[in-house]
Amino acid sequence: MTSPISSYLQSRSLPDTALSSVTKPPESTAAAVPAGEEVTLTSDAQISADLLEAARTASGVDHSAVESLKAQMGAGTYEVSPETLAASILAANTETRS
Known part of the structure; x- marks a missing residue:
């Protein structure tokens, strides 16, 4: 998408x-x-x-998800999976180049 x-x-x-x-x-x-x-x-x-x-x-x-993420980041409790982050960056980069 x-x-x-x-x-x-x-x-x-x-x-x-x-x-x-x-x-x-x-x-x-x-x-x-x-x-x-x-x-x-x-x-x-x-x-x-x-x-x-x-x-x-x-x-x-999903505005509720956005607000939840903001709250987690603000509280310092949001954890980033390096593998998931890398896959997302790769997918976004591939999408913008096609």
Whole structure:
């Protein structure tokens, strides 16, 4: 199954490194721009915004599982299986290259 983000990257013919520059935007940018001013996004910023929106609107996200993982990571109780992690990285890499 192709993820919405991978589908988006393929539809835009973006390089595999497009996700590597995606960072979390500031919590609020509304106050950063004075009234009457205009902000123009670079193509990289627009791609980041589009990817973020694709992730937010993707179907099939188990929000309870996400919250559970956040809680485990916050408490320091989340354990990562190196084998599972390696298999997931390999699968994701293979998916983005095909």
